[in-house]
Amino acid sequence: MTTPAAEVQSPARSAAPRLTLGALLAAALLLLPFTVSSFWIRIATEVLLWAGLAQSWNIIGGYTGYLSFGHGAFFGLGAYVTGIGMTVLGWPFAAGLVVSGVLAAALAAAIGYPTLRLRGAYFAIATWAFGEMLRQVATVLEVTGGAFGMRLPAFLNLPFFYYVTLGTSALVYLTTYLLLERSPFGYKLLAIREHEEAAEMVGVNTVAVKVNAFALSAFFPGVLGGIYAYWLTYIHPDSVLGGIITDLMVVMVFLGGMGTFWGPLLGAFLVQLVSRSLWLVWGESTLYLVIIGAAICVVVLFMPGGIVGLLEGRRAPLLAPRAAWRWWRERVRW
């Protein structure tokens, strides 16, 4: 978890196989809607949506080390802003998305400014209270349709939503890679996470950097919320502002590995896989909350670095058969 970004890549490995792998993955993702049924397109869209959300949370939670327990609020805000923009104000979809993202980022900056100057606990509390507050407001206001929710103009085109979600989530990962893994901004965040006083002493304007990071991490959920609203065409406070959205982001990032680049993607994929499989068995159930809660507790207690941390902790990759065998023999003796 604390391994600096630069150390993760071993210099000996050449870039060619990774590029090939990346190109293959991109091609597979781009061609997916032409090859599978609409059921799988829907599942893939969901996985991409959550991968984007989890990485957004990772920007503030993982890279900066400040836990936002109200991140679902930005998602819901985006959904409602796009919904109201399209139905009441007659905006086009794209305008709704941009306004959603900008508004979410602006609100995040406003909340972040007083709370990010204090200890992490205040920030966690304030964001959580913000989420609860926004849900209550959405239930009361008339323009949001109150507890009954609101309808958006129907646009039933699965591949369209697949590509829009893919584009946005890819943008999240690209931004994270360029801005957090490969730029001074990312190193500033890392310095803040590892030792805030020291970072301040060497001249990092910690508050400004943190507020920027929080605004950035709120921008994408706003946009993704807008996409989600138009995709499902019906939203209500519990579906887009429910606490479970934040819960899922947290569990995905923690399971995958906090502050790692690939962790959120891995976590989102695994959690979606499990939750969709369970959904086939149980249908809608509150037992998911139990599972999410238990998963968070277990990960915190026994594998604080998440799956990526677990893999990195072993010097040799576990996928190599001989290394895996040695790892196994070191632990299991008979």
Added chain:
Amino acid sequence: MELFLQTLIDGALIGGLIIVVGVGFSLCFGVMHIVDFAVGEWVMLGAYTAYWLVRYLGQDPMIYLPLIFALFFAAGWLIYPLIYRAVSGRRHHPALMGLVFTFGLSTLAKGGALSAWGYHVRSVSTWLSGQSVSLGVTTLPALRLAGFVFGVLTTVLFMIFLYGTRLGVSIRATAQDRETAALLGVDVRRVGALVYATYAGLTGMTGVLIGALFSIHAAMGAKYVIFAFFVVVLAGMGYVPGVIVAGLLLGLIQSFVGVYISGRYTLFALFLLMYVSLLVAPRGILRRGL
């Protein structure tokens, strides 16, 4: 004027109960640097325990208060080693891990309650329900008064324990400086367990009264998490006496917003106030927080 007085008294009475929750929550932060997201879930579980006890054993919920304290004390004592594991050891961000862990606990408890008992709203009644004490122009609902008396009594007893006994001194010492306290022979781990268990017990007991005053349902906890947060933010994190002022203030705000504006805007009002408070007085309105 009558309405104003009534609102004032109602608010102050509710404030008495909120103080109990706030004191434990604040102490938890002071001693162990843990912000317990599960605070609302302790309230909810306390209320449910009272409900099931009354359902199967009969009698008045009030007589189960000591039993519920004991039960929740034990539960807190059992959970504490896990929290301790989450915030210590070879981890890089102990405070963050503690936060996430209690967040997971709270999700687990809420999900468990929803799965086991569903969304039904339940209620318990006590011999005090429906009775009232008249006081000049206003009347005091007896149950609210009992809740207030309970709150004041518990807080006073707890304060006496904290400021008057040797154990209380070691708790306050740990809150002030963990390392020094440990060097001077305080078993900080045991102190932590004791504080967490006491806090769980007190919060569970308060849950019984809250359940009797309002209604009991699985998602009721969230509201009390916000209340507890609000109280400690205004009081200053970890500063116990400030909790009394902030708790009363919260009761009043809730009551006045509910009566004069609308009950549906209370969270909004609380959030705004909390925001302003963090902006202008981050260490609490009395400027004594950690």
